[in-house]
Amino acid sequence: MDSSSPSPSSAPSGSRAASNATQRWSILRRALLARSSSARALGGISSDHQIKDGTNNISRKASRGFNLIECHSLPISQLLKSLGNSLNENDFECQKDVYVCYKLPCRGSSKLDLVCRKEDSLELNDIEASNKYNIDTTGLVCCWPSEEVLAYYCINHSDVFRSKKVLELGSGYGLAGLVIAASTNADEVVISDGNPQVAEYIQKNISINAETFGETKVKSLILHWDKEQASEMLNTFDIIVASDCTFFKQFHKGLARTVKSLLKHSATSQAIFLSPKRGDSLDKFLGIIKENGLSCELIENYDPTVWNLHKKLVAGEDRTWPNYDKEHCYPLLVESNVICCRFLRLRIC
Template structure:
């Protein structure tokens, strides 16, 4: 899936997903972004510490604010965008959807892959905004047998290690977002 692609991680925190993609796939380039300049400094430190694990993959960090127009050199330039737990703030839904739309390549195979719990109506509201911004979305609940089985056990209360498990806030659903046109 990532072979010879340009990947962007949005709202990455310290960049774990981007670092894993860079270290374990044959992506051409991975850009790990966040809107907080201090966090982006930590991302850059993590990139430097792990540089030898990336093989031929180019890895860099950048400050990216969803509510600002992206720099022209990155518009329509990413094959894959990944994000985790970025849909819970409803006030950012529009800017996040617009960012995804402007950053994804105009290609049948380009897509954004989000992992996000429902968090009340936050996820459903985000899906509405996605459609209004010319994007389509596939919501997948059971995307990995190991994750699904652990989720089911937590729901049934089988694991004492997570006694307050609440699937609305804890179980990440998979969203595949692509351009509608």
């Protein structure tokens, strides 16, 4: 998951950018209060006015990302036609959903068919669910750039996952987890998110692509980092992956505890995180990781293709992502003149 960045002419510094990103989600939560007349009365001014004031300074994500995996959107009706009788139209919210076909850059030219929300279809009941389950709605917005990079990395390091039990945390629509299941010969892949609405989409996508996974067992899971995990899951995963899961600081401790409790106690087990800097959010998460007895290796340039794309975007040689901001869009920490990796390999000490 990633956030939108301001246009180059008004790009804020790290701390201000992080503040704007947090404000963006605060505005969404405030929008929920607009449904309550009592809340409006207590506020003294119109919620619509507050929201308008807040959004004037916030831009929206306007790119698919690094475009590492070829994909194109098609009508849901075309997906239903290709699936025959295995699913029907009632399984989808056709006014909200879009069908995206991914062609994976790996041997055999595998493809994945994902159903996800249209980017402009977030509704107030989504925010209500967010408040009810104490979980953000980012997974319903889109497939974020860091998720795409994670999926691409997993394809290029498929041997790491061979015969392993893998868990993806904060999966959103589950692109990375589905890619692992389709292209790496993993033994089992569990694709999880704390938002029940998102988990429903994950399960749909698993069902749609079932024939792509071969012998790999694949399942969805509602997994909230702030809750105790089932005893049968403790210390059972060889590899845990996640992308852009360090944005909300209130979940840092729960995320670190979840990784430590679910990762297998083995010299070869590891958690692979991809996350942009986002102000000080990632640095704070690294501190929490150390407090929980996890060590991490920071790698700066983990993939030449991704790195070269990043350099071209920063230099302005590639203008396909006009509001590109290195602290928010690229899963690598660039702070002052010192480059520290934003790609994390976490191991239990």
